[in-house]
Amino acid sequence: MSYLLSITPYILEGFKTTFLVFAVTLLVSLPLAIILATTSLHAPRPVKRLLSLYTWVMRGTPLILQLYVIVFGLPLLIPGFFTRQAIIGACLTFILNYTAYFIEIFKGGLITIDPGQWEAASTLHISRFNTYSRIIMPQMIRNSLYALSNECISLVKDTSLVTVVGIGEIFRNAKEIMNRDLKIQALFIVAIVYLLFTFIVIQVFKAIEARLRMERKSL
Amino acid sequence: MIELNHVFYTYQKTPVLSNLSLSINPGEFTAILGPSGVGKSTLVRLISNLITPQQGTIRINNRYLIQSDVLMSKKERRSATEPIGMIFQNFNLFPHLNVLNNLTLSPNLNHEDRNEVNKRALKLLEDFQLSEKSMAFPDELSGGQRQRVAIARSLMLNPEILLIDEATSALDPERKAEFMAILQELNRKGMTIVLITHDHDLAKTYARRIITLASGSVLHDTSLES
Ligand SMILES: Nc1ncnc2c1ncn2[C@@H]1O[C@H](COP(=O)(O)OP(=O)(O)OP(=O)(O)O)[C@@H](O)[C@H]1O
Ligand SMILES: [Mg+2]
Numbered sequence: 108m109s110y111l112l113s114i115t116p117y118i119l120e121g122f123k124t125t126f127l128v129f130a131v132t133l134l135v136s137l138p139l140a141i142i143l144a145t146t147s148l149h150a151p152r153p154v155k156r157l158l159s160l161y162t163w164v165m166r167g168t169p170l171i172l173q174l175y176v177i178v179f180g181l182p183l184l185i186p187g188f189f190t191r192q193a194i195i196g197a198c199l200t201f202i203l204n205y206t207a208y209f210i211e212i213f214k215g216g217l218i219t220i221d222p223g224q225w226e227a228a229s230t231l232h233i234s235r236f237n238t239y240s241r242i243i244m245p246q247m248i249r250n251s252l253y254a255l256s257n258e259c260i261s262l263v264k265d266t267s268l269v270t271v272v273g274i275g276e277i278f279r280n281a282k283e284i285m286n287r288d289l290k291i292q293a294l295f296i297v298a299i300v301y302l303l304f305t306f307i308v309i310q311v312f313k314a315i316e317a318r319l320r321m322e323r324k325s326l
Numbered sequence: 327m328i329e330l331n332h333v334f335y336t337y338q339k340t341p342v343l344s345n346l347s348l349s350i351n352p353g354e355f356t357a358i359l360g361p362s363g364v365g366k367s368t369l370v371r372l373i374s375n376l377i378t379p380q381q382g383t384i385r386i387n388n389r390y391l392i393q394s395d396v397l398m399s400k401k402e403r404r405s406a407t408e409p410i411g412m413i414f415q416n417f418n419l420f421p422h423l424n425v426l427n428n429l430t431l432s433p434n435l436n437h438e439d440r441n442e443v444n445k446r447a448l449k450l451l452e453d454f455q456l457s458e459k460s461m462a463f464p465d466e467l468s469g470g471q472r473q474r475v476a477i478a479r480s481l482m483l484n485p486e487i488l489l490i491d492e493a494t495s496a497l498d499p500e501r502k503a504e505f506m507a508i509l510q511e512l513n514r515k516g517m518t519i520v521l522i523t524h525d526h527d528l529a530k531t532y533a534r535r536i537i538t539l540a541s542g543s544v545l546h547d548t549s550l551e552s
Contacts (some may be wrong), residue, residue, distance in 0.1 A: 183513065227418035230374050231432040231483065241431065244420045 111292055114177075114284050117163060118296050124194070128266045128276070132201040132203055133259070139202075140209030145239050145247065147210075147251055158210070165207030174200045179273040197269040201262075216250035217243070241271035249319060256312035260305050277301075327352055328373055328487065328520075333382030335368055340367045343379070344542040346550050350535075352486070354507070357520045357529035360539035366522045367415075370489045373520075375407045386489070387486070388409065411485030415492040417476040419464040422466070425451065426460040440447060443482075450478040470501040477508060487518040506532045 147158050165173070178196035220243060228238040270279040277300055281293035328350040335343040342365040344536060350356050357367050371377045375391055382392040388500050389406035390398050398406065420428050429447040434440060451457050454474040464472060473493055480488065490509070510532060513519045523529055529536050530550065538546040 221416075221418065223414060223416060223418035224420065226371075226376050227414065227420070229376060230407075230410070230412040232404065232480070233432050233435055237435050241435065242420055242422075249422060 111296065114288075114293055115296060117284065118277055118293060118300070121275055121277035122300060123274040124274060125266045126192070127279075128198055128201055128269055129262055131175050131198045131221050132205050132262060135202045136205040137270050140206050140213055141244065141248070143243055144213035144217060145208070145209045147214070148243075149171075154229050157300050162207040162210055165204050166211070170200070170265060171271055173204055177203075182224070192272050194269075197272060197274055199271060201265070205258070205262060209255070212240065212251050212254045212258060213247055215254065216247040217252050220246050225267050252312065252316060252319075256309065259308050259312070263301065263308060327385075327387055328518075329383070329385040330369075330373075331383040333379050334370065334382060335365070335372060335377070337368075342542060343372075346382075346539075346543040348485075348537060348544050348547070350520060353513070353516055354535055355513045355520070355533050356535045357533035358520065358537050358539065359523045359524070359526060359529055361543075362524070364539045366539060367459045367491050370412065370491050370520065370522060371439065373407075374410050374412045374489055375403045379405075409485060409486040411480030411488045413473075413476050413480060413488065413490045413493045414548060415495070417464075417472050417493070419442055419472060419479070421464050424461050424463050425456060425467070425475050428464070428475060429482050432479075433482055439480055447478075447482060450481055453531070454478050469496055472500075473497070473505060481512075482549060485517070487520065488512065490519070490521045492522050492524070492526065496524065502528065523526060 144157065148157055150158070174197060177200045178193050181196065224242055224246070225238060228242050233242070266276060267278040269276055270282075278297055281297045284293040285291060328348075330349070330434075331347050333343055334341070335347045346365075346369070357400070358369065360366050368377070368398050371544055372379055372391075373386070378397055379392055381395045383393050383395075385393075387409055391403050391406050392398060420431065423431060426444075426447055429450065430440075430443050433443040448457070448460065451460050454477070456471060456478065457469060457473060459475075466473070467475065476493070477488075478505075488509075494505055497505060506528070509519050509521065519533075521529070521533060534550050536546070536548045536550065537544055538548075
């Protein structure tokens, strides 16, 4: 027990990085994907093509490869780039990767919206911008919630990949302790932390869904 | 006043309206009849500027959507359609907004006074026996209620002309009669009503003019004025 207590602070120290990657990715990728998905709806064809190419590349190659390319590959191309701050490269990779997934999720939420919504908005003299922001976007986000919650759980676990580019996060710190003490307990602590983290993510999404239902009943 | 002159409309390759001319005077209650696929919806979609014709002239209260084959700018078309309200067959209510917000969204976005907008909406809901449903969402309403919300929503913008595309087909006879009574009342107060329907009897009972379309233009135009 005292062994567990003694190793926990160091492992949790790594959780800061885990959470940082998670939070930064969500905070940047979600708004970006919302904007890109909705504007792609009426974008000129070359823009749509470019966006499809982007989501294909990001979803069609392993995240671990993307991490290598951006954290180790880019500095080779551009000397001095990111070399001291691997974490910036890692966050950038996660943002690029997750934006692609989120765009596709939101697109799925968009295609289920009845085109009649646009027509109704138009005959009510609602501007195109307001139609996007007040009618299309809210419905898109609602339609996407379930898929988004799955993706966010994946994100929690994917953060452990940053260890391959030499960033100390919770998993790496635990590995160090395991190799030092030749004891497996550290891994259990990691598992518990991930489970707690994903539990919270699931609860947050449940709360959002419940709130949307509550609005229906009591507003 | 709605005027269409020599209007042509083609979907990709399917010609739908060809050389259609008609005019509808203020205060008229007009029914538009015709077989399925003849272009009735296309006609009202042209008038409400949801689609634009390839040729012809369309004028609403002296403002043009298209004049002698020349399309007006978006802005001009937008202001030309200001007097027009439209009710769709499936109503197209906003599913994520409750009834009250369905009504107030557009006026609020146009920066009208919020209190006044709210009052107007509540009054309309009361008129249409929807007061208890003001906080309900569209999927919690019956077909007849949805339809009344759709009318109330378009009335929020004080239209002079109401275009109604096939909005009665899904209703039972009693609801139909209720709906038509609402339209009659609006018409009595001076609103121009253009009602698309398959129902010849309904048209004869309520409308004072029946326009029948066939192969892309007007086949019959009958006034029932007594
Ligand atoms: N978006 C579209 N693309 C291609 N063709 C279309 C489109 N909408 C309608 N059409 C065609 O145009 C013709 C007229 O359609 P419209 O909807 O105006 O008919 P309608 O008279 O309203 O028929 P209904 O009584 O069945 O509603 C039909 O042949 C239809 O197939
Ligand atoms: Mg139709």
